[in-house]
Amino acid sequence: MKNSISHIKNSLRNKKISVEELYDEFLIKAKSSKNNTFNLLLDKENNILSIKESQKRYENGNPLPLDGIPLGIKDLFCTKGIRTTASSKILSNFTPNYESFVTQKLLDDGSIFIGKNNCDEFAMGSSNETSFFGPVKNPWKNKNYPTDDLVPGGSSGGSAAAVAEGTCVASLGTDTGGSIRQPASLCGIVGLKPTFGSCSRWGIVAFASSLDQAGPLTNSVEDAALILNSINKHDFNDTTSSNHFREDYSNDINNKLDQKIKIGIPSDYLKDVSGDILSQIENTKKALIKHNVEFVDVEFKTTEYALSTYYILAPAEASSNLARYDGIRYGVREDGKSLDDIYLNSRTKGFGDEVTRRILIGAYVLSAGYYDAYYRQAQKVRRLIKDDFQRIFNDVDFILTPTTPNEAFKIGDKLDPISMYKNDIYTVPTSLAGLPGISIPSGLSTNGLPLGIQFIGNYFEEKKLLQIAALAEKELNFNEQ
Amino acid sequence: MSNNWEMVIGLEVHAQLNTSSKLFSSSPNQFGSEPNENVNFIDSGMPGMLPVMNFACIEMAIKTGYALNFNINKYSVFERKNYFYPDLPQGYQISQFEFPILTEGFINIDNDGNQKKIRIERAHLEQDAGKSIHDIDPKFSFIDLNRVGTPLLEIVSYPDLSSAEEVVSYMSSLRQVLMYIDVCDGNMQEGSLRADVNLSVRKKGGELGTRCEIKNLNSFKFIRQAIEYEFKRQIDVIESGGKIEQNTMLFDTSTGETRAMRSKEFSHDYRYFPDPDLLPVNLTQDQIDKVKTSVGELPQAKLDKFIKDYKVDKDIAKIITVEKQNAILFEKMISETDVKPKFIAAWLVGDIFAFIKENNLEVSSLNEKTKEITDLLKLVSDDVISNKAGKEILPKVLNGQGKPSDIVKELGLEQVSDSGELEKIIDEALIGEEENISKFQSGSDRVLGYFVGKCLKATKGKGNPKLINKILLDRLKK
Numbered sequence: 001m002k003n004s005i006s007h008i009k010n011s012l013r014n015k016k017i018s019v020e021e022l023y024d025e026f027l028i029k030a031k032s033s034k035n036n037t038f039n040l041l042l043d044k045e046n047n048i049l050s051i052k053e054s055q056k057r058y059e060n061g062n063p064l065p066l067d068g069i070p071l072g073i074k075d076l077f078c079t080k081g082i083r084t085t086a087s088s089k090i091l092s093n094f095t096p097n098y099e100s101f102v103t104q105k106l107l108d109d110g111s112i113f114i115g116k117n118n119c120d121e122f123a124m125g126s127s128n129e130t131s132f133f134g135p136v137k138n139p140w141k142n143k144n145y146p147t148d149d150l151v152p153g154g155s156s157g158g159s160a161a162a163v164a165e166g167t168c169v170a171s172l173g174t175d176t177g178g179s180i181r182q183p184a185s186l187c188g189i190v191g192l193k194p195t196f197g198s199c200s201r202w203g204i205v206a207f208a209s210s211l212d213q214a215g216p217l218t219n220s221v222e223d224a225a226l227i228l229n230s231i232n233k234h235d236f237n238d239t240t241s242s243n244h245f246r247e248d249y250s251n252d253i254n255n256k257l258d259q260k261i262k263i264g265i266p267s268d269y270l271k272d273v274s275g276d277i278l279s280q281i282e283n284t285k286k287a288l289i290k291h292n293v294e295f296v297d298v299e300f301k302t303t304e305y306a307l308s309t310y311y312i313l314a315p316a317e318a319s320s321n322l323a324r325y326d327g328i329r330y331g332v333r334e335d336g337k338s339l340d341d342i343y344l345n346s347r348t349k350g351f352g353d354e355v356t357r358r359i360l361i362g363a364y365v366l367s368a369g370y371y372d373a374y375y376r377q378a379q380k381v382r383r384l385i386k387d388d389f390q391r392i393f394n395d396v397d398f399i400l401t402p403t404t405p406n407e408a409f410k411i412g413d414k415l416d417p418i419s420m421y422k423n424d425i426y427t428v429p430t431s432l433a434g435l436p437g438i439s440i441p442s443g444l445s446t447n448g449l450p451l452g453i454q455f456i457g458n459y460f461e462e463k464k465l466l467q468i469a470a471l472a473e474k475e476l477n478f479n480e481q
Numbered sequence: 482m483s484n485n486w487e488m489v490i491g492l493e494v495h496a497q498l499n500t501s502s503k504l505f506s507s508s509p510n511q512f513g514s515e516p517n518e519n520v521n522f523i524d525s526g527m528p529g530m531l532p533v534m535n536f537a538c539i540e541m542a543i544k545t546g547y548a549l550n551f552n553i554n555k556y557s558v559f560e561r562k563n564y565f566y567p568d569l570p571q572g573y574q575i576s577q578f579e580f581p582i583l584t585e586g587f588i589n590i591d592n593d594g595n596q597k598k599i600r601i602e603r604a605h606l607e608q609d610a611g612k613s614i615h616d617i618d619p620k621f622s623f624i625d626l627n628r629v630g631t632p633l634l635e636i637v638s639y640p641d642l643s644s645a646e647e648v649v650s651y652m653s654s655l656r657q658v659l660m661y662i663d664v665c666d667g668n669m670q671e672g673s674l675r676a677d678v679n680l681s682v683r684k685k686g687g688e689l690g691t692r693c694e695i696k697n698l699n700s701f702k703f704i705r706q707a708i709e710y711e712f713k714r715q716i717d718v719i720e721s722g723g724k725i726e727q728n729t730m731l732f733d734t735s736t737g738e739t740r741a742m743r744s745k746e747f748s749h750d751y752r753y754f755p756d757p758d759l760l761p762v763n764l765t766q767d768q769i770d771k772v773k774t775s776v777g778e779l780p781q782a783k784l785d786k787f788i789k790d791y792k793v794d795k796d797i798a799k800i801i802t803v804e805k806q807n808a809i810l811f812e813k814m815i816s817e818t819d820v821k822p823k824f825i826a827a828w829l830v831g832d833i834f835a836f837i838k839e840n841n842l843e844v845s846s847l848n849e850k851t852k853e854i855t856d857l858l859k860l861v862s863d864d865v866i867s868n869k870a871g872k873e874i875l876p877k878v879l880n881g882q883g884k885p886s887d888i889v890k891e892l893g894l895e896q897v898s899d900s901g902e903l904e905k906i907i908d909e910a911l912i913g914e915e916e917n918i919s920k921f922q923s924g925s926d927r928v929l930g931y932f933v934g935k936c937l938k939a940t941k942g943k944g945n946p947k948l949i950n951k952i953l954l955d956r957l958k959k
Contacts, residue, residue: 091528096528098527100529201529201531202529202531203530204529205529206529208757236533237533238531238533239534239758239759240760317754319752320561320563320752320754323563323572323573324570324571328624330527339567343565366752366754367750368752
């Protein structure tokens with residue numbers, strides 16, 4: 001594939017293009033994009049040293065795993081000396097003096113950051129419409145309404161749209177309830193949310209700490225594996241970072257499956273879905289069945305509780321995580337007559353509506369008299385959801401689901417927050433369980449828009465998960481459709 | 482005020498743990514640095530920063546658990562206590578709430594000879610906040626974040642205390658133990674140990690009243706004043722027909738009065754919930770057992786040992802065991818000499834402590850000089866020199882002016898203990914004293930003192946008084 005990491009590395013190795021020319025090419029394209037995919041683009045001067053060092057390594061024949069690859073970084077990762085806003089007004093003037101753990105790993109592997117991708121404000125949203133910097137447009141068009149601007153999904157909407165429009169080779173996003181997988185699906189690219197604890201959260205602007213996880217948005221499953229190789233490392237500075245054994249996720253990725261694979265399809269996920277969505281699952285079944293894969297129906301007992309559980313726990317954590325944005329030490333401060341006024345004005349003007357809504361929900365479910373009914377209850381249900389997944393994994397290797405219940409919709413179409421929240425119905429349960437999930441593009445809707453399927457694996461089984469996803473990718477052959 | 486009221490008091494004591502770094506960050510944990518010097522990205526609440534638990538704090542909590550007879554819980558949870566204040570950069574304090582590391586402990590206090598067991602409900606680890614400074618500029622407030630994240634152990638007693646004296650005794654016993662096990666420096670002036678006092682009043686034996694909490698008292702004097710004032714205030718309110726509101730009070734050190742800071746209506750809803758950045762603490766029995774050996778001997782055990790094994794008077798033993806360094810010095814001296822511990826103890830709390838106080842020294846600074854001190858005490862206890870001479874020489878010995886025996890020789894302070902010489906002197910002294918001798922023989926003991934004095938004078942004070950006494954009695958009884 002033309003824009004895959006291995007293809008580009010080959011071109012760099014064979015001197016078909018230099019690192020600098022590659023950077024220019026992507027930067028020019030990014031600058032002329034009308035999709036608002038970046039909050040900030042880095043001119044070549046900002047990266048000239050890295051570009052030259054990368055070029056030197058190619059010339060010396062010892063390039064690093066991601067050497068010279070232009071990446072987009074969701075504007076939620078703190079990047080040293082580079083403005084980091086979380087797409088919020090309150091951080092619109094914030095430049096951290098430290099580099100997040102995972103972006104540092106990407107730099108260590110030779111990649112070059114072309115800019116900071118637009119996203120929903122503090123990663124709260126499923127359409128990238130809550131950004132202080134304005135909505136991101138999906139590069140895809142509905143063939144029946146070609147003038148409509150469509151959402152790219154969210155919250156990593158800028159990341160997904162940028163990869164889809166070709167203004168970066170891959171982007172690093174974060175997924176809390178589907179924020180990598182859902183936009184990947186709506187933009188026709190690959191998105192991987194690793195197991196919670198795989199990738200350090202150190203230096204990522206926190207939304208919901210028990211759910212946030214960094215992961216790649218890429219053109220191919222193999223690219224996702226290459227990025228995962230780089231960012232999946234143990235970090236002593238993140239207590240929730242797991243110290244398990246890490247494999248090389250990209251080698252053997254295209255090997256034939258050496259044993260019989262059993263995949264469960266949750267029948268309860270497929271009630272009330274459109275024919276377009278159903279046919280994605282059917283096509284995937286057909287494509288894999290010849291590869292020694294067996295499909296079985298499975299049924300969750302907890303699916304209907306997942307969204308409410310998520311929309312209690314995530315806002316609860318967010319209400320506390322966002323308390324530090326008070327206008328006192330950094331970020332935007334609005335004046336006031338008293339300390340309380342400064343807090344009130346800075347936070348009222350600094351946060352957008354969706355963020356404010358979630359802070360209020362979060363404060364409510366944690367408050368005295370409501371804690372047991374909401375927060376504690378939701379924690380118990382979360383445990384049941386985890387158990388529910390383990391019950392099903394006793395019997396199957398993977399679970400196959402649609403990634404989203406619908407294709408990309410028109411910007412401004414979903415004004416009601418509840419109907420927006422429902423977009424994450426298939427991704428949220430996995431997040432609550434902490435399991436890895438990958439979305440790959442599986443086909444086009446009748447409107448000519450991309451749709452995605454999600455494979456869910458058991459804890460830390462990313463290696464196997466990427467292998468099955470690569471096989472499905474090959475068989476479904478989306479990029480040639 | 483009628484005197485049939487009594488007070489019911491529970492104490493929340495905050496002890497800063499003397500670890501080298503903070504509870505969840507690697508910044509130094511030290512007092513007296515330049516403002517905002519001991520602050521890193523975690524302490525200042527920068528976006529994306531994560532806490533990492535300092536296990537030394539857990540070990541200190543376990544140690545305290547052993548010393549104060551607590552249940553040491555294998556499972557405990559750090560939670561977030563949410564409130565806004567500029568000296569709280571994260572917007573929440575990480576503390577333990579539902580599952581504290583220590584539960585159900587106690588300490589025995591001694592109040593004027595009466596033993597009382599004070600039950601302690603719980604002790605938990607938490608972060609200290611920074612400091613807001615409002616009084617150095619008319620327009621601006623300043624924030625010093627050095628203290629942010631300093632580890633605190635909050636020790637919460639049951640309402641078992643019923644007087645200011647008991648509270649002070651409880652607080653000083655706690656302080657003593659925490660200093661003995663080396664988890665807190667006990668420096669109240671620097672805020673290393675502070676107390677919130679919860680006080681209510683009731684008719685003797687009656688039902689519990691509504692309590693008020695007096696915040697942040699950092700000296701025994703203030704604690705006593707605040708309690709006495711608040712006790713009177715509550716009784717006055719009730720006796721004049723009013724009701725006690727459950728308020729948080731501040732103690733004004735300049736007026737000695739308490740005043741309401743905020744009422745319960747305006748009290749914060751802290752919205753505690755488990756901190757998702759931190760895993761629950763799961764200790765193994767092995768980890769708990771390992772700490773046990775480092776607890777060392779506690780003050781009560783030392784006191785009992787000094788009284789029972791070393792035959793030291795109770796009052797003197799108490800003075801020695803108040804601080805660990807006293808006891809260390811004392812036990813070092815005992816180990817280096819065969820002089821009786823009781824004799825050493827009397828000298829220690831007498832002239833030696835006086836010297837330390839006069840010269841503004843640390844007790845531990847004498848650990849290097851125990852050999853000289855015990856040599857000197859040996860000379861006294863062996864009657865080589867008189868008690869008086871010993872006192873005279875002590876400062877010279879402590880100031881390093883030479884070996885005790887050399888100083889004694891130099892100053893000619895050795896006692897005359899040669900009985901032949903003394904007999905001669907005594908015989909001379911008795912010449913012409915027939916009248917007094919017969920008074921003695923007819924039963925007047927008082928005359929003996931007169932003769933001893935006369936003989937001592939004749940030896941220019943160097944005669945061994947015991948020997949003089951003995952020889953005199955022999956002579957007089959003839």
